[in-house]
Amino acid sequence: MPDQPEEFRHVDDLWDDAAAAALDPVERLRYRSNLLGADQRITNTGGGNTSAKLTQTDPLTREPVDVMWVKGSGGDLRTATRANFASFYMDKLLGLETLYDQAEVKGPKTEIEDSMVEMYRHAVFGLNPTTGSIDTPLHSFIHFAHVDHMHPISAIAIAASADQEALTAEVFGGTVGWVPWQRPGFDLGLVMREKLKENPNLVGLVMGQHGLINWAAGDKECYKLTLSLVERAARFIEGFDKGAQTFGGQKYQSPDGPARERLLIHILPRLRGMVSQRQRFIGTVHATDRVLEFANSHDAARLAELGTSCPDHFLRTKIKPLFVDWDPQAETADALLQKLEQGLARYRADYTAYYEACRRPNSPAMRDPNPTVIVIPGLGLIAWGKTKSESRVTAEFYSLAIEVMRASESISRYQGLPRQEAFDIEYWLLEEAKLKRMPAEKDLARNVVVVIGAGSGIGKAVAHRVAREGAHVVCADLSLAAAQETAEELVKLYGLGIGVAGTGISGCGPAIGLAADVTRRESIQALFDQVILAYGGLDNVIVTAGIFAAPGPDGHVSDDRWAQSYAVNVIGSHTVADVARSVWQAQGLTGSLVITTSVNAVVAKPGSLAYDTSKAAANHLVRELAVELAPLVRVNGLAPATVVEGSSMFPRDRVISSLSKYKLSFDESETTDALRNKLAAFYAQRTLTKAPITLADQAEVAYLLSTSKFSKTTGQVITVDGGLPDAFLR
Numbered sequence: 011m012p013d014q015p016e017e018f019r020h021v022d023d024l025w026d027d028a029a030a031a032a033l034d035p036v037e038r039l040r041y042r043s044n045l046l047g048a049d050q051r052i053t054n055t056g057g058g059n060t061s062a063k064l065t066q067t068d069p070l071t072r073e074p075v076d077v078m079w080v081k082g083s084g085g086d087l088r089t090a091t092r093a094n095f096a097s098f099y100m101d102k103l104l105g106l107e108t109l110y111d112q113a114e115v116k117g118p119k120t121e122i123e124d125s126m127v128e129m130y131r132h133a134v135f136g137l138n139p140t141t142g143s144i145d146t147p148l149h150s151f152i153h154f155a156h157v158d159h160m161h162p163i164s165a166i167a168i169a170a171s172a173d174q175e176a177l178t179a180e181v182f183g184g185t186v187g188w189v190p191w192q193r194p195g196f197d198l199g200l201v202m203r204e205k206l207k208e209n210p211n212l213v214g215l216v217m218g219q220h221g222l223i224n225w226a227a228g229d230k231e232c233y234k235l236t237l238s239l240v241e242r243a244a245r246f247i248e249g250f251d252k253g254a255q256t257f258g259g260q261k262y263q264s265p266d267g268p269a270r271e272r273l274l275i276h277i278l279p280r281l282r283g284m285v286s287q288r289q290r291f292i293g294t295v296h297a298t299d300r301v302l303e304f305a306n307s308h309d310a311a312r313l314a315e316l317g318t319s320c321p322d323h324f325l326r327t328k329i330k331p332l333f334v335d336w337d338p339q340a341e342t343a344d345a346l347l348q349k350l351e352q353g354l355a356r357y358r359a360d361y362t363a364y365y366e367a368c369r370r371p372n373s374p375a376m377r378d379p380n381p382t383v384i385v386i387p388g389l390g391l392i393a394w395g396k397t398k399s400e401s402r403v404t405a406e407f408y409s410l411a412i413e414v415m416r417a418s419e420s421i422s423r424y425q426g427l428p429r430q431e432a433f434d435i436e437y438w439l440l441e442e443a444k445l446k447r448m449p450a451e452k453d454l455a456r457n458v459v460v461v462i463g464a465g466s467g468i469g470k471a472v473a474h475r476v477a478r479e480g481a482h483v484v485c486a487d488l489s490l491a492a493a494q495e496t497a498e499e500l501v502k503l504y505g506l507g508i509g510v511a512g513t514g515i516s517g518c519g520p521a522i523g524l525a526a527d528v529t530r531r532e533s534i535q536a537l538f539d540q541v542i543l544a545y546g547g548l549d550n551v552i553v554t555a556g557i558f559a560a561p562g563p564d565g566h567v568s569d570d571r572w573a574q575s576y577a578v579n580v581i582g583s584h585t586v587a588d589v590a591r592s593v594w595q596a597q598g599l600t601g602s603l604v605i606t607t608s609v610n611a612v613v614a615k616p617g618s619l620a621y622d623t624s625k626a627a628a629n630h631l632v633r634e635l636a637v638e639l640a641p642l643v644r645v646n647g648l649a650p651a652t653v654v655e656g657s658s659m660f661p662r663d664r665v666i667s668s669l670s671k672y673k674l675s676f677d678e679s680e681t682t683d684a685l686r687n688k689l690a691a692f693y694a695q696r697t698l699t700k701a702p703i704t705l706a707d708q709a710e711v712a713y714l715l716s717t718s719k720f721s722k723t724t725g726q727v728i729t730v731d732g733g734l735p736d737a738f739l740r
C-alpha cells in the first residue's frame with residue numbers, strides 16, 4: 011500500500027530473513043505466526059489465524075497440487091508448532107461452494123453454514139489430523155497466497171466504534187475495506203471474496219466488531235503489511251489520546267500496594283465462595299496501571315455494561331463484566347463485600363434475562379450465570395476460570411478489551427457486540443459440541459491443594475499425585491528452595507498454560523513453591539495469604555511436615571527436642587488448621603484436611619517416646635478437628651509406617667540406629683541408600699503384606715482422602731503400614 015510507515019513505533023518488526031530462509035514453506039508459516047502471536051498489540055492468546063497457499067506433491071498422484079495450510083481450531087499463534095496447522099486440497103475446499111449453493115436456506119447462521127465445518131474433513135490433505143477452524147473459509151476465498159487474520163487492539167478499536175466504516179476509510183485511505191459484523195463462517199468468506207472482487211486493489215478488510223484481515227502474495231510481505239496496518243491504526247488513535255480525561259477522568263484513587271494486598275486477601279476468599287456456588291473457580295488478579303486507570307474512572311460503569319466486542323474476547327469474558335462501584339478511599343472492605351454480593355445477584359438475574367430473551371428453540375441449557383470478570387476500583391480486575399491458565403487468559407482478554415475501549419472512546423464512541431449476536435456466539439451449537447468433546451474433568455480439577463512438607467519424602471510424592479489429578483498445588487516447606495524445586499517439577503510436567511496476565515504472584519502457573527514453618531503462626535498466615543493472592547482461595551490442605559527426635563547416645567531425648575516434637579507434630583498441624591479455617595469459612599465451600607500421623611501413635615515401645623506420644627496426640631487432633639471443622643471441612647489422618655524410601659525422617663544416623671536396634675548386620679562403609687534398603691526389607695518382613703511401603707502408597711491415600719471419593723469420611727485415621735497387627739487401631 012502507498013506511504014506505509016517506514017518505522018514501527020506501536021509494533022515490533024521481528025522478521026529475520028536468515029531465519030526464514032532456513033525454513034520450508036510450512037515452517038515459514040509457523041515462523042510468521044509465532045512472530046505475530048508474540049505481540050499482544052497484534053493479537054490475543056489463541057486469537058487470529060494465518061494461512062499459506064502452497065504447491066505440494068500429492069501423495070497419491072505424485073503430481074503438484076495446490077494446498078492451503080491454515081491455523082487449526084484451538085491453536086495459539088504465539089506457541090503454535092507445525093502440528094497446529096490444518097492442511098486442505100484447495101480445489102476440494104473451493105468445491106464446497108457447490109454443496110453450499112444447493113441448500114435452500116443459506117447464509118450466516120444457517121444449518122448449511124454450520125454443517126460445512128464437518129465437510130472440511132473431506133478436503134484434508136496429507137492425512138493431517140488437525141481440525142480446521144470456523145475461520146477456514148476466510149482464508150480459502152481470498153485468492154492471495156498469504157492471509158493474516160488478527161485481533162489487533164488498534165484495529166478492533168476502529169471496528170468497535172460507532173462510525174467504524176467512515177473511520178476505516180479515514181485511517182486506511184481506501185486500501186482497506188470494511189465488512190459489517192457477521193459471525194465467522196462460510197458465508198463471511200464469500201462476503202470477503204465479493205469485497206475483493208469489487209475492489210481488486212484492497213489489501214485487507216476491517217471486520218466490524220471483530221478485527222482485521224489482510225493478504226499478500228509473499229509471506230514476508232503479508233507479515234509487514236499486517237504490521238503496517240496495525241501501526242497505521244495505532245498512530246491515528248495516538249493523535250486523539252485524551253490524557254487525564256481518558257475514560258472521562260479519574261473518579262477514584264487506588265490504595266497503596268500493601269493496602270491493596272490486604273484488601274484482596276480479605277475479599278478474595280469471600281468472592282471465590284460467592285462465584286463458586288455452582289462450580290469452583292480459580293482466580294487471577296490483574297492490576298496494571300492501565301487496568302486501574304479504567305477501574306477508577308468515571309466511565310468504567312457505563313463501558314463495563316457495554317461488554318466486550320471481539321468474539322474471541324467475549325467468549326471468555328462473557329456478555330459483560332461485573333463492575334462494582336466502590337470508593338476505595340471512603341468505603342470499608344465490608345461495604346465492598348456487601349456490594350459484591352448485591353452486584354452478583356443483579357448480574358445473575360441480568361444473565362438469566364439475557365439468556366431467556368435471546369435463546370433459540372435448540373439452544374443449549376443456560377450455563378453458569380456468574381461473571382468471569384469482576385472490575386473493582388482500586389483493586390483492578392479479578393478473573394475466574396476453571397484453571398489458572400483459563401483465568402489468566404480471561405484476565406488478559408478483558409485487559410485487551412479495556413485497551414480497545416480506551417482507543418475507541420478517544421476516536422469515537424465504543425460499541426459492544428449486539429446482545430443477540432453475543433448470544434449466538436456464546437450458545438453456538440458448534441461451541442457446545444466443542445465443549446461436549448472435552449474430556450471429563452479430573453478429580454481435583456478446580457481445586458487448590460496446599461501440601462505442607464512438599465519439599466521431600468511423602469509431601470513431594472503427594473504434590474505430584476494431586477497434580478496428576480488436575481489440582482493446583484501449593485508446595486510449602488520449611489526449605490523454600492526444596493518447595494520451589496517441587497513446584498518447578500510440576501510446572502515442567504503440566505506446563506505453565508496460556509494467557510498473559512496476572513499481577514505479582516497471581517501471574518503464576520499450576521504450582522507454586524512457598525516457605526512455611528509450622529511452628530510460627532505468622533509464617534503459616536503469610537503462606538495462606540500468598541495462596542489467596544495466587545489462586546483466590548484454597549480447597550484442600552495436606553500436612554506431611556513432621557520431625558522425629560532421635561534419642562541421643564545416652565538414650566534420652568532432651569527437653570527442647572521434646573518441645574520441638576510437639577511444636578511441629580501437634581501444634582503445627584493445629585496452627586495450619588486454624589489459619590486455613592478462616593479461609594474455608596470465608597469461602598463457605600467444602601474442603602478437606604489431611605494430617606500425617608504415624609502408626610507409632612498406637613504402638614508402645616522403647617526409644618521413641620517424644621515422637622510416638624506426639625503422633626498419638628496428632629491422631630486425637632484429627633478427631634477433635636473433625637468435630638470442630640464440621641460440616642464444612644473433613645479432617646482425616648494418614649498413618650504411615652516406616653517409609654524409608656527417600657524420607658527426610660530417615661537420615662543416615664537414624665537408619666544406623668534402627669539397624670543396630672534390630673540387630674541387623676551392616677557395614678559403616680555401605681551407602682545410605684543401601685542401608686535404607688536393608689532396613690526397608692526388614693520392615694517389610696514384619697508386615698502382613700510383606701512388601702516395602704513406598705512414598706507412592708502414602709501419596710495415594712492422602713490424595714484419595716482429599717477427594718469426593720471419601721466425602722462421607724471424617725475424623726478417621728487410615729494406616730498405610732503394610733498391615734501391622736500391633737498398629738491396628740482401637
Ligand SMILES: [Zn+2]
Binds near residue numbers: 159221
Ligand atoms: Zn477472529
